[in-house]
Amino acid sequence: MSKNVRLKHSGLRDTAIVGVGATPYYKRGESADRSINQLAGEAILAACADAGLSVRDVDGLAFYSLARAGYADQMEAGEFVETLGIRELRFSAALTGGGGGSAGAIGLARAAIVAGDASIVVTVMALQQRTRLGTVFAAKASTPLASFVQPSGLAGPGHLMSLLTRRHMHQYGTTRDAFAEIAMSTRANALNRPKARYREPLTHDQYFGARMLADPLCLYDFCMESEGAVAVVTTSIERARDLRQKPVPVVSVAHGGTREWGRAFSWFGMPDDGTFASSGHKSIAQRLYQRAGVTAEDIDVALIYDHFTPMVLMQLEDYGFCAKGEGGPYVLSGAIRHSPERKPGRVSVNPHGGQLSEAYIIGATHIVEGVEQMRGTAINQVTDAELALVTGGPAALPVSGLILGRDR
Amino acid sequence: MSETGIATALPAELVRITTDPSTEPFWRAAKERRLVAPRCADCTAFRLPPTPFCPHCQSASVEWVELSGRATVYTYTVVQGFPGLADITLVPVVVDLPDAPGARLVTNVVGAAPGDVRIGTELTVDFHPISDGWLLPVFRIADPPLGGE
Numbered sequence: 001m002s003k004n005v006r007l008k009h010s011g012l013r014d015t016a017i018v019g020v021g022a023t024p025y026y027k028r029g030e031s032a033d034r035s036i037n038q039l040a041g042e043a044i045l046a047a048c049a050d051a052g053l054s055v056r057d058v059d060g061l062a063f064y065s066l067a068r069a070g071y072a073d074q075m076e077a078g079e080f081v082e083t084l085g086i087r088e089l090r091f092s093a094a095l096t097g098g099g100g101g102s103a104g105a106i107g108l109a110r111a112a113i114v115a116g117d118a119s120i121v122v123t124v125m126a127l128q129q130r131t132r133l134g135t136v137f138a139a140k141a142s143t144p145l146a147s148f149v150q151p152s153g154l155a156g157p158g159h160l161m162s163l164l165t166r167r168h169m170h171q172y173g174t175t176r177d178a179f180a181e182i183a184m185s186t187r188a189n190a191l192n193r194p195k196a197r198y199r200e201p202l203t204h205d206q207y208f209g210a211r212m213l214a215d216p217l218c219l220y221d222f223c224m225e226s227e228g229a230v231a232v233v234t235t236s237i238e239r240a241r242d243l244r245q246k247p248v249p250v251v252s253v254a255h256g257g258t259r260e261w262g263r264a265f266s267w268f269g270m271p272d273d274g275t276f277a278s279s280g281h282k283s284i285a286q287r288l289y290q291r292a293g294v295t296a297e298d299i300d301v302a303l304i305y306d307h308f309t310p311m312v313l314m315q316l317e318d319y320g321f322c323a324k325g326e327g328g329p330y331v332l333s334g335a336i337r338h339s340p341e342r343k344p345g346r347v348s349v350n351p352h353g354g355q356l357s358e359a360y361i362i363g364a365t366h367i368v369e370g371v372e373q374m375r376g377t378a379i380n381q382v383t384d385a386e387l388a389l390v391t392g393g394p395a396a397l398p399v400s401g402l403i404l405g406r407d408r
Numbered sequence: 409m410s411e412t413g414i415a416t417a418l419p420a421e422l423v424r425i426t427t428d429p430s431t432e433p434f435w436r437a438a439k440e441r442r443l444v445a446p447r448c449a450d451c452t453a454f455r456l457p458p459t460p461f462c463p464h465c466q467s468a469s470v471e472w473v474e475l476s477g478r479a480t481v482y483t484y485t486v487v488q489g490f491p492g493l494a495d496i497t498l499v500p501v502v503v504d505l506p507d508a509p510g511a512r513l514v515t516n517v518v519g520a521a522p523g524d525v526r527i528g529t530e531l532t533v534d535f536h537p538i539s540d541g542w543l544l545p546v547f548r549i550a551d552p553p554l555g556g557e
Binding site: 142163213216268272 | 426491498511512
């Protein structure tokens, strides 16, 4: 079987993403004239319109992050059903954890569809920065577990991940040049995107002149504090083929992770065998590739959760794009720069500008880009891309991953 | 933003801890200026933060072991400023505890210039007042350096 034929039949392919929708992406505070549920509703209606479906026909909701909208707000299924005019809800569930489950929420939608519980399932995330993400932990009430981390002054997720970053630099000789390359290459991908928050090139001098937020991480290693909402509609592959858009099959999806990663940044006890200085995604990558019958070499475009630049590097290692510890030299070779032509030993990473430069909606924009790449409609399209990898955030378990494909 | 100063811990009134039955012995000991860690009474594995079950053998039996207070820096960061405290310099660290292998603490190095902290730097425990009369274990650079393991 030729590679293209093999890839067209690999994996699950029993469900497909048929609609994506999003609000504009706003800077912090800019969407304050609307409630977070209005933002979410706009995204849901846009995703249904994209699919050629009425929102009345939605019968399932598959959230992640415990159906939280960002950090301060909670989404309620009943509110969406009643206020958007959904006729009957037959499935409503959320992955536990936080942004680690973004990609995996599509697996939750798939589970509902394959089980026959629901047929048209919406996944939605909305975010406003009324509680600033950058210092979210400084504002949180203490818990018995947080009492072992919070007092040290680790005020936000970037502070936590700077500790993994330092260890990676120590163990593998990784340098800040690698993080700069991730920030600059992601920015380069955002320049031609009308919706991107940051559309000016980022220079080496700007990167190294920026203030340190949690040494060794500087301003440009952190994703932005943006606002907006994104929704995704998933249904069965059969139904998908009757809808408006080219179906984007779910080829593989997995969430979870191992005990050695566990609570990750609220524990910091991960073993010193390459687990501590990692993304926690290694077991997800193995399961994802096994279910899909593919390897990293088959992935044409990688939508890697980029809340912090070094976590992109560690995911590239855990997903097998390079060997463990080789992430620095790999990105510095130019391997992740977007190119329309797929070349061996390289992969286009976050051609949508990611959360560093387009918008941060807790991983949901990566799913949208994966769908557009598989439809062939992406602004920075990888020509004839057959497989897109989408990852959830390195975080306390569950973490997750998703492989999207093209239909037959 | 000001120049990096000597690392300190957050002011007492900004640090509020809560406890549960698993963690309370840790904090009660700290209040007496003792650093302790839970060791599984069945398989002798240490664990931190304190939790109800041993992840290696699932036992719920725990012995609280008083530690020497020695630690080494496993990893660290340097943070200039905290919400409401622009001038504070913090060096949050994850430390290995040589007499509680397998257990780590997330804490602060205090009383040192951030540039003097490295992975592997040897530390000794001290205790810093926080809200509600509790004491927080923090660490100072060991002087003179302690002998290695």
